[in-house]
Each structure stands twice: as structure tokens, then as C-alpha cells.
Amino acid sequence: MTCPPSEVGHIGRIPVRNLWLLMLYASELFRQIDEDKIFVEENPDDIPDLVAEILIRQVERRLKRNLTFGYRTREAECSRVRGRIIHLATERRRLLDKGRVACRFEELTVDTPRNRYVRAALERLSAIVHRPGLARQCRSLAASLQLMGVTGEKPDRSKVSVERFGRHDVHDRPMVVAAHLAFDLALPTETFGSKLLCVPDREIHWIRRLYEKGVAGFYDVVLSRLGWHVTAGKTLSWPIESKTSGMARILPSMRTDIILDHPAQGRRIVIDTKFNEILASGWYRAETLRSGFLYQIYAYLRSQEDTDGQLAQHASGLLLHPSVDEMIDEAVVIQGHEIRFATVDLGGTAQEIRKQLLGMCG
Structure with missing residues (x-):
């Protein structure tokens, strides 16, 4: 049974289709799909079908050349x-x-963890694609793999993720990447049946990581073609002049979510994604920005001023939150560094999300 687009629900206030969009942005698959497939951004409901098409094509290619033993x-x-x-x-x-x-x-x-993982991905996709023909193809290919001897249980994702690809099996990589995304897409629909799902702590952590990786993946694919260099998850060094013997053990590290560099324009934007409300209750006012986040982005900018020339000296910061009830886009310049506080509406359409993300570096 496939899920009709109209019946795909929400997790918290976020439509599942927009989580699928973030998953596509976060996936290595987004960097591999053909230019004519980018239209799927305009209709995230079609993302499971796109992933199914890619996985089916990759599995059929492997079957023609024989599966990797x-x-x-x-x-x-x-x-x-x-x-x-x-x-x-x-x-x-x-x-x-x-x-x-x-x-x-x-x-x-032939009954390897990798092949079992792909067979299970086909079975999972058959339940969430919208086109009945694709669902039949997924089930048929899964049955073919089983007849060939791929009969074991689905392995843990971690077991497949640590496998290395050599010259003899490098053609398996696109197939495995598509299988990873297939399981990601199925996560929000595993409790399908309730239109509005609660968000327990474990799901908040998962969505927070997805939000960070999705924004980074989007910028990497879209901005790289416009002269930007995109770095995700970079660890920064403190400009330490001296320290006591035990300080190295307890000094917190600085790890940025995303850094956007445009050398030709002399621009650097340090982005920290935060999956919570941008405003909080203050001591002396109804609403205020979260001071801890401001101190954090300020430390990122000021501590690196002597590391990368003009890029670091004039870098700007961006704290990017999902919107809750209202959109905010405010900025302040502190000691030569612009720090921007903005929201992106994850409840909007895919075109609106794309436009908002691009507007952050305009």
C-alpha cells in the first residue's frame, strides 16, 4: 500500500514532505542527480518516487554486471x-x-550485508512511493534479489556505512547512497496513520541534525556553482597565548555548522543552525535573543580574526532558526562583524524555503 501525497502528515509543525526535502539536500544523492531532476525541489511529494527511480536503475545496472560478492x-x-x-x-x-x-x-x-541492505530499501520504498508502477518494480526487484540468494535480514545502517568501496565495487556506491536515502525517507512515515505526530526528544535530536545537514547540503550544491566554497562541520582553534597544564583537557572546542567563503567578493559567512525558537523570555522584557547563541557566534568571529586575512577580519555571522509563528530577520554590527539573526519557514513551500535560504547570502 502506497501513501497518497495528501495523506502525508507532519512531525511537530513541519510537513513530512519538507523533511523529505531536507533529506534530499543532506544526501550525497542530491549532488549526483541529473540537472533535469532538480525540478523535484518544486514538489517534494515526488522525492520518494525520484529516489525509487534512481535505486531501481542502479540495481538493474548491478544485476546486468552481476552483484558484488x-x-x-x-x-x-x-x-x-x-x-x-x-x-x-x-x-x-x-x-x-x-x-x-x-x-x-x-x-x-551474494548474501552480503550491502546487498541485503539494498533489498530491504526496495521493500521499504515500495510502501511510500506514490506511483503504483514504481511500487511494483521495487517489489519485483526485491524478489529477484531474494531468488538470487540475498535472503538474510537487513543489517544495521552502521555496518553498511563503514564499508569501503574499492575499484572492483565502486559501482555499488550510487546504489548504496540511494538505499540510505530510502530509509531516511521512510523514517517520518513509519508511524503513518496519525496526521500530526508528537516530537519526542529523540526525534528533536534527529530533526536538528537533519536541519543542519540539509542546509549545508543545499548551500554546497547550489552555491558552489556561484563561486562560493562551502565547508560543513569545521573545528576552529582558539588563539591561545598560554595555558595551564590541565586546560587542554577541559577547554571546549569550537565547531561551526557551515562556513561560506566567496574569495572573489572577499566574503565569509559563518552559519550556526539552531533548531529552536529564535526568541526567549527575558528578565526585563517580554522577548529577547538567546544570549548564549550570540556569545557563541561572537567567539567564532572574533577568535579567528588573525587566521585568514581579509576573509576572517570582515567575516559575518548568521544564526539560522526555523520560524515559529513569525519570521525574523535582524542584524547588528559588533566590532566590525555583522551578526544576523534570521528564520526560515520550514512549513512553507519548497520554493519559499529555497528562496529564503538563498536570501541569507544575498
Whole structure:
């Protein structure tokens, strides 16, 4: 059963379709899709269908060239020695009297964690795509993989993520990237049935990370073509002049979410994404900016003034929050650095989200 676009709900106040859009931006797949597929930004409801098309195409290509095999460890009673003898089992079962021996050996198999992961992704996508034909293709390919011997349980994502790609299996990479995104897309719909889902702490943490990675991925793809250099998750060094022996152990590190550099224009924007309300209750006023975030972005800017020439000396900062009830876009210049406080409406249309994100560096 596929999910009609009109029935896809919300997590908190955010439409699931906009979470799908952030997932696409955060994914390596966004950097790989054809230019003519970028239209999917205008209709995020089609993102599961796009991912299904890409995964189907990649799996079909692998089937034409044969799936990548791998080794797995097996234990069996053999009529001749294979690999290493399991002496205890051989003696306990008196296998030598029967002309057999217990062995532990490696064998080639198509039932690898990677192939099982892809088969499970096809099965998962078949439940969330909107076009019945795509759902049938996903189920058919999953069944084909099972008939070929890919029968094991879906492995943990972490087990697949740590695998390295060599020259012999580099063509598996696009397939695995699409499978990762397929499971991401399915996350918000796993509790499908309630139109408005609550947001427990674990989901808040997940959405916060998605928000950060989605904004970084969007800027990386869109701004890189316009002369910007995009860096995500960079650790900054404190300009330490001296320190006591135990300070290194307890001094907090500085890690930025996103840095946008445009060398030709001499511009640097240090962005910190915050997944909470931009304003809080103050001691002497009804609303105020969160002081801790202001101190944080101020430290990022001032501490790096002597590191990168003009880019660092005139860098600006941006604290980017999702909007709650109202849009805010205010700025202040402190000791030569502009610090901007802005919101992006994750409840808006995809075109509005894109326009707002681009406007932050205009």
C-alpha cells in the first residue's frame, strides 16, 4: 500500500514532505542527480518516487554486471579439510570415524550485508512511493534479489556505512547512497496513520541534525556553482597565548555548522543552525535573543580574526532558526562583524524555503 501525497502528515509543525526535502539536500544523492531532476525541489511529494527511480536503475545496472560478492565465515562438517579444522567439534562428534571433519572457512556469497541492505530499501520504498508502477518494480526487484540468494535480514545502517568501496565495487556506491536515502525517507512515515505526530526528544535530536545537514547540503550544491566554497562541520582553534597544564583537557572546542567563503567578493559567512525558537523570555522584557547563541557566534568571529586575512577580519555571522509563528530577520554590527539573526519557514513551500535560504547570502 502506497501513501497518497495528501495523506502525508507532519512531525511537530513541519510537513513530512519538507523533511523529505531536507533529506534530499543532506544526501550525497542530491549532488549526483541529473540537472533535469532538480525540478523535484518544486514538489517534494515526488522525492520518494525520484529516489525509487534512481535505486531501481542502479540495481538493474548491478544485476546486468552481476552483484558484488563477498566473503562470509561458515562452519560445516566436510568430507575434506576446508579452511581451519575445529578440533573440539571434530573430537566431540567423533567425525573422523565417519570420514568427516568440522571446519571453519570463508566462502563467496551474494548474501552480503550491502546487498541485503539494498533489498530491504526496495521493500521499504515500495510502501511510500506514490506511483503504483514504481511500487511494483521495487517489489519485483526485491524478489529477484531474494531468488538470487540475498535472503538474510537487513543489517544495521552502521555496518553498511563503514564499508569501503574499492575499484572492483565502486559501482555499488550510487546504489548504496540511494538505499540510505530510502530509509531516511521512510523514517517520518513509519508511524503513518496519525496526521500530526508528537516530537519526542529523540526525534528533536534527529530533526536538528537533519536541519543542519540539509542546509549545508543545499548551500554546497547550489552555491558552489556561484563561486562560493562551502565547508560543513569545521573545528576552529582558539588563539591561545598560554595555558595551564590541565586546560587542554577541559577547554571546549569550537565547531561551526557551515562556513561560506566567496574569495572573489572577499566574503565569509559563518552559519550556526539552531533548531529552536529564535526568541526567549527575558528578565526585563517580554522577548529577547538567546544570549548564549550570540556569545557563541561572537567567539567564532572574533577568535579567528588573525587566521585568514581579509576573509576572517570582515567575516559575518548568521544564526539560522526555523520560524515559529513569525519570521525574523535582524542584524547588528559588533566590532566590525555583522551578526544576523534570521528564520526560515520550514512549513512553507519548497520554493519559499529555497528562496529564503538563498536570501541569507544575498
